[in-house]
Amino acid sequence: MAELRDDGAHRSARRAHARNASAAGQGRPQGTRFRTALQAAPSRTVGAPARRMPAPAHGRPQGRHGVQPAYQRRATTQARRKPIVPIIIVCAVAVALIAAIVLFVVPAVGRLISGSNEPAVEAGIEVQINIPQGASGDQIASILSQNHIIEDPKEYYATVSSMQADALLKPGDYLFTTLQDPEEVVQQLIDGPNVEGVTLTIPEGLTVQQTAERVQETYGISADDFLAQAKASNYVSDYPFLEGAYNDSLEGYLYPKTYSFQDDPTADEVIRAMLDQFETETAGLNLTDGANGLTAQQIVTMASLIERESSVESERPTIASVIYNRLDEGMPLQIDAAIVYARGGGSGTVTYDDLEIDSPYNVYQNTGLTPGPICSPSVSSIQAALNPDDTNYLYYVLSSAGDGSHKFSETYDEFQANVQEYRDSQS
Numbered sequence: 573m574a575e576l577r578d579d580g581a582h583r584s585a586r587r588a589h590a591r592n593a594s595a596a597g598q599g600r601p602q603g604t605r606f607r608t609a610l611q612a613a614p615s616r617t618v619g620a621p622a623r624r625m626p627a628p629a630h631g632r633p634q635g636r637h638g639v640q641p642a643y644q645r646r647a648t649t650q651a652r653r654k655p656i657v658p659i660i661i662v663c664a665v666a667v668a669l670i671a672a673i674v675l676f677v678v679p680a681v682g683r684l685i686s687g688s689n690e691p692a693v694e695a696g697i698e699v700q701i702n703i704p705q706g707a708s709g710d711q712i713a714s715i716l717s718q719n720h721i722i723e724d725p726k727e728y729y730a731t732v733s734s735m736q737a738d739a740l741l742k743p744g745d746y747l748f749t750t751l752q753d754p755e756e757v758v759q760q761l762i763d764g765p766n767v768e769g770v771t772l773t774i775p776e777g778l779t780v781q782q783t784a785e786r787v788q789e790t791y792g793i794s795a796d797d798f799l800a801q802a803k804a805s806n807y808v809s810d811y812p813f814l815e816g817a818y819n820d821s822l823e824g825y826l827y828p829k830t831y832s833f834q835d836d837p838t839a840d841e842v843i844r845a846m847l848d849q850f851e852t853e854t855a856g857l858n859l860t861d862g863a864n865g866l867t868a869q870q871i872v873t874m875a876s877l878i879e880r881e882s883s884v885e886s887e888r889p890t891i892a893s894v895i896y897n898r899l900d901e902g903m904p905l906q907i908d909a910a911i912v913y914a915r916g917g918g919s920g921t922v923t924y925d926d927l928e929i930d931s932p933y934n935v936y937q938n939t940g941l942t943p944g945p946i947c948s949p950s951v952s953s954i955q956a957a958l959n960p961d962d963t964n965y966l967y968y969v970l971s972s973a974g975d976g977s978h979k980f981s982e983t984y985d986e987f988q989a990n991v992q993e994y995r996d997s998q999s
Contacts, residue, residue: 573761577764672744693720700767703743705844707852712741712761720750722936731758743848744832745769769832770843776828776950777879781917783826783846783948793839801839811847813860816869817944824872824945825850853951863958864896869944875953880909883976885952890980892960894968901966905935913946972997 699719703712709732713725722728731754734736741758744765748757748798760766772790774783778800784795804817804825820876826843833841862868874895882891898905908922914933915926927936932943965985968978972994979990 628629631795633899670959675938681795692724693750695749697750698747699750700745700747702745703741703761705743705841705848707743709738712996716748716757719748721748721752722754723751727754727757731755735759735762737762739852741853743845744997765832767832771830771832773830774828774846774900774948776825776953778826778828779913779947779948780821780823780826781919787839787842791833791837791842793837793842798839798842802843807843807847810844811851813851813854813868816867818869818873819944821944824948826948827853828948828950844950854954857951857954857958859954859958864960866941866957870941871957872949872954873941873945874945874957875949876947877905877907877910877942878956879947879949879953881907882978887978888956889961890952890961890963890965891978893963894965894980896960896965897964899940901941904937905941907935910935910946913942968993 580838586806614699699721701715703715703723707715710725710728710791713722713728716722716728717725718922722731732741735755735758737758741761745767746760746765747767748760763961770790772787774786776852779785780799784798784802787793787798789793794850802822804820804822807822808817809816811825814822817823817825822843826846829846831842831845831849833845842956858997859868859871862869866874874892877951878888878891882888893907910933911922911926911929914929914931932938933946964982966982967984967990968980969987969990971977971979971990974997979993981990983989993997
C-alpha cells in the first residue's frame, strides 16, 4: 500500500484527498462490511470378495438292476449268455464317479496343495509406486493393495478416515515397503513424494509470468509455451473454480508449493499439478460460495493483494480488515503491488508516472478491487480474505521493529504519527 509507505509529502496530500472524497459519500464498491467471522467447513474428499457358489447336489444314478442266477444250467446246444444290462449300468456308475472326482475332488485337493505351496508375502521389501494426478481413493487403495503395501483396502480407508487425510494425499512417486504400517503410509502420502526427482519450487506471491520463468529454468519448458497453455478455458471443464477467471488467465490459481516430477513433464502436467494443489488446499473453505458479499473470484483477488502486502502470516486477517474497510468507505486501496503488476513487474520503487498508468489495476485512480488476482496467494491469505478481523483500521505502515510487521491506525493523524516513527527508525 504505497499510501502507507511513501516518504514524499505528496502522499499526505493524496491521503487527505482520498479521505475527503470518502467523506463526500462516494458509492460503495463491490462487497459488504464484514462483521462476523465465517466458520470453515470440514474437509471433504481424495469391494466385497466374490462368494463361492455352493456345489450342486449329486445323487447316485437311478435304475433297475438285473438279478444274476445263483447257478447256470448246463446245456449242450446253447451258448452261455452274458448279462448285458448289468454291465452297462456298472459302467455308467463308474463314469459318474470318475466325473465327480474330476469336477470336485481334484480341484479341492489342488487348491489345498497350491495354497500350502504359495509363499506368504515377505514384509519389508521395498516397492516403488506412482500415485497418478487426480487418483481417487479407490485407485490409491487398489495400488497399495496390489503392491502388498497395505493388503486390506478396508484398513487403508479406516486409516485415512482416522487421520482425516482424505483431502491431503498427494500424487507422485513413492518408495514404500511391503506390509508397512498403514499410518506411516498415509502420513507419507500427506507429506508428499519421497522419491527424488527434479523439484520445482514456486514461492508464494509469484505471478503466472514469474512461474513460467521458474518452470523454464527447472524443466526447460519454454516460458512462452507455458503461458500459451496457461489459459483458464483449457482447464475450466476439469476445474470448475476457474469459471469466470478474468482475462482467461490462471493468475492466482497456480498454487505455490514444491513439486516433483520423475520424468520430464509437459506444461500441461505442471499446470494440472498446481491446479490440483489449489483444489486440495482450498477443499475445506467453501470458497466456491464466496463470502462477505464477494464472489469466489474476488476472494482470490483480495487474497493476492493480502499476500503481497504482508510477510507476517498472523497480520493477514488485520490487513484484510483494512481492505474491507476501505472498500466500504469508497476509498482507493492504494496498494503499490497492484501498480507494479499494472506496469508489468519490476523491483523498482513506484514512481509518480506509475501512478498515472491507465489500467484497471491502478488502485490509486480506481476504487474497488483489481479485476483479477495479481499473484498466487497462499491458503493463509485466502483464509484471511474469507475471515478478516473486525476492526476500524483504515491505514497501516511498516513498524519500526524491522521484522516486516505493521502498525495499524484508524485515523489519518495516527497514521502520520506511525509514518514519522518509522522514518525516525530508518535515519
